[in-house]
Amino acid sequence: MLCLLRHVMSSCVGRRSVATLISGKTTSKLVRDRLKKEVDKMKTSEFRPSLVVLQVGNREDSNLYISSKMKAAAEVGIDAAHVRLPNTSTQDEVLRTIMSVNEDASVHGLIVQLPLDSVHAIDMELITNAVSPLKDVDGLSCINAGKLARGDLKNCFIPCTPNGCMELIRQTGVSVTGKHAVVVGRSKIVGAPMHDLLLWHHATVTTCHSKTPDLPEQVGRADILVVGAGRAEMVHGDWVKEGAVVIDCGINHVADETKASGKRVVGDVHYGSASQRAGYITPVPGGVGPMTVAMLMQNTVLSAQRFLANMDDNSQ
Numbered sequence: 001m002l003c004l005l006r007h008v009m010s011s012c013v014g015r016r017s018v019a020t021l022i023s024g025k026t027t028s029k030l031v032r033d034r035l036k037k038e039v040d041k042m043k044t045s046e047f048r049p050s051l052v053v054l055q056v057g058n059r060e061d062s063n064l065y066i067s068s069k070m071k072a073a074a075e076v077g078i079d080a081a082h083v084r085l086p087n088t089s090t091q092d093e094v095l096r097t098i099m100s101v102n103e104d105a106s107v108h109g110l111i112v113q114l115p116l117d118s119v120h121a122i123d124m125e126l127i128t129n130a131v132s133p134l135k136d137v138d139g140l141s142c143i144n145a146g147k148l149a150r151g152d153l154k155n156c157f158i159p160c161t162p163n164g165c166m167e168l169i170r171q172t173g174v175s176v177t178g179k180h181a182v183v184v185g186r187s188k189i190v191g192a193p194m195h196d197l198l199l200w201h202h203a204t205v206t207t208c209h210s211k212t213p214d215l216p217e218q219v220g221r222a223d224i225l226v227v228g229a230g231r232a233e234m235v236h237g238d239w240v241k242e243g244a245v246v247i248d249c250g251i252n253h254v255a256d257e258t259k260a261s262g263k264r265v266v267g268d269v270h271y272g273s274a275s276q277r278a279g280y281i282t283p284v285p286g287g288v289g290p291m292t293v294a295m296l297m298q299n300t301v302l303s304a305q306r307f308l309a310n311m312d313d314n315s316q
Contacts, residue, residue: 237273
């Protein structure tokens with residue numbers, strides 16, 4: 001029996017186990033439960049956090065995303081309003097709506113659902129920067145982005161997806177400090193702010209993009225890998241460093257005849273092969289997606305808390 005046990009143990013030595021799954025569903029529920037308690041404390045003073053989601057047009061994918069946000073807001077106890085403008089709306093009409101919400105003291109968070117679905121040309125940068133920095137709970141305005149880039153993390157709103165990624169990394173128990181982090185993608189919504197967040201949490205950060213010539217080599221150096229490039233399964237498992245933390249922000253639809261819809265959702269990382277080398281990995285779906293919504297709720301509650309604190313300061 002002892003010889004058999006030794007044989008089993010020796011056969012397992014050197015064989016890597018499958019990576020530990022980092023569940024966004026589980027972690028987002030923990031965040032929402034905590035936020036609900038914080039909102040309940042606010043409501044004792046007949047106060048409630050308020051969020052406005054502004055949509056232009058009627059894109060089906062946007063409708064689904066907004067539905068999940070409204071559901072999460074109700075669960076946490078946030079008053080959420082969905083304002084939909086027709087796809088014939090002009091840039092000036094959208095700006096007027098934003099200004100109206102900016103001036104409404106009862107609203108603590110305002111997000112503009114992207115992409116804007118209008119028959120007219122609309123400058124997306126102009127629209128996102130029109131949102132008051134004090135209500136910019138998506139963290140996309142130049143002012144909030146600038147504060148994040150400068151390391152002023154406690155005085156800005158951090159974009160929801162990168163913030164959710166950091167929460168998922170924290171759940172692993174792996175310290176970011178001193179680690180080599182690699183971010184694949186440099187978008188204003190994910191890649192660029194992810195780089196800043198990791199940097200100000202004391203990682204050494206490399207950002208890769210479409211012009212990076214040696215992507216597999218760069219990925220292979222990562223103790224922490226965050227991928228948000230928007231290309232289905234572009235990161236191969238054999239690129240991944242053994243034991244790395246892998247956070248996959250990708251949402252891509254690929255053909256799959258076995259599905260009723262004829263397609264399935266995959267990330268930017270080839271999950272099957274990467275999970276054989278990584279120490280921790282997020283699934284797609286069920287990883288980063290739920291955390292993005294949870295962090296939007298967190299930013300809205302934070303905005304309301306700042307509003308209350310400012311009221312208290314002014315009353316003294």
